[in-house]
Amino acid sequence: MKVSDIHKKRIADKRNRLIAACIANFLIPLRIFLRGKSGRHFSLKKILLLRTDGIGDFITTLPAFKVLREYFTHSKITCACAKWNTEIAEMSKLFDEVKPLTLPWASRAGRSSYHRNLSVLRNKELFCTIKELRSERFDMSVDFRGDFRNNVIMYLIGAPIRVGFSFTGLGYFLTDIVSEVPGRNQFEECSLIVKYLTGKECRRNERVMLNCGLDEEIIKKYIEINKLEDFVLVHPIASQSVRQWPLERIAKVVDFIQKELDIPVLLIAQPKEHKILEKIRSSTSTNPLIFYTKNLKQVFSAIKQSKLVICHESGIMHIASFLGKRTIAIVGPTHIDYFGPLNIDVVSFIKNYDGLSCAPCGLERCSFQGKANDETPPCINNVTEDVVMRAIHESLTP
Secondary structure (H helix, E strand, C coil), X not given: CCHHHHHHHHCCCHHHHHHHHXXXXXXXXXXXXXXXXXXXXXXXXEEEEEECCCHHHHHHHHXXXXXXXXXXXXXXXXXXXXXXXXXXXXXXXCCCEEEECCCHHHCCCCCCHHHHHHXXXXXXXXXXXXXXXXXXXXXXXXXXXXXXXXXXXXXXXXCCEEEEECCCCCHHHCCEEEECCCCCCHXXXXXXXXXXXXXXXXXXXXXXXXXXXXXXXHHXXXXXXXXXXXXXXXXXXXXXXXXXXXXXXXXXHHHHHHHHCCCCEEEEECHHHHHHHHHHHHCCCCCCEEEECXXXXXXXXXXXXXXXXXXXXXXXXXXXXXXCCCEEEECCCCCHHHHCCCCHHHEEEECCCCCCCCCCCCCXXXXXXXXXXXXXXXXXXXXXXXXXXXXXXXXXXX
């Protein structure tokens, strides 16, 4: 994998890549002042681990977190993660403390990533969090994302040992560069950090227990009341519009499962997404059940009880893969070879890039020539319901 390729995966927007290059060149004279000593010469009493991006990214890093927890048994380990991942971090019980650190460039909500980057200087919450983390006086900070902006954040937090990657630039903000060459996928990069810090290997099937508590009982009770012994769980909503498969096709797939295969379907989503789920249900003739999840514990619990999961390439796919559930994932512009799940053996990826030299692009907005703004991007539109139905039939029949 070329460095230019990893730039496109990690920093898809061309303007952001240009900003990275400008900043890196502008700050070159500071290199002699920024580098410190290697972390392996210090007593590490307090460690900060940063994983500040999506749910899937965090799930992929869980095996690495476990190895580091077992190796640094006497250290206080704090996890700084995006606010939507704090629940998973607490469920894992691998950390002594969990701190929410939501970085503008890691958020997929709102405006383009370019404008989110420009809003950093006006982000008071971010600077308050950095100040709070700096006051903790960590001995070492470790970043798993491989983003030049995260290297700067670690420097501002002030840990004397800063471990990370330099393949997107600004490696001179680190004291320990794990690798200047990207891995083939996210898990491999996590493994490189584990190997560098501990000398140990990190396995994809590293067992990490996540405690769902009372929420698991709530889901079991719901399943019992609605007599859902075997059911297919469908999460129909993508994290970005560019990844969204047409809702009318999802409705046809739901009817196929309930009519042709005689298996009940459970649609799940957050309460704020109720209009989308109601639109799908009104487009079906089989009236599927709907469950609005209040938290990620309920999502984990519902997936645990399901027979098959159907979703986009999303955090749901990563959760289902982590739990070992058979999954059908509809893929659009995502570099699935790089951002794929931990357990790829249980996931069937449905994608169709025929005639598209631009796919997969990894962009948040489709740049395909000739596509109107309200059209479904061609990479996701190429996936037909017949292909998805065939994959479902093959997964559910012996």
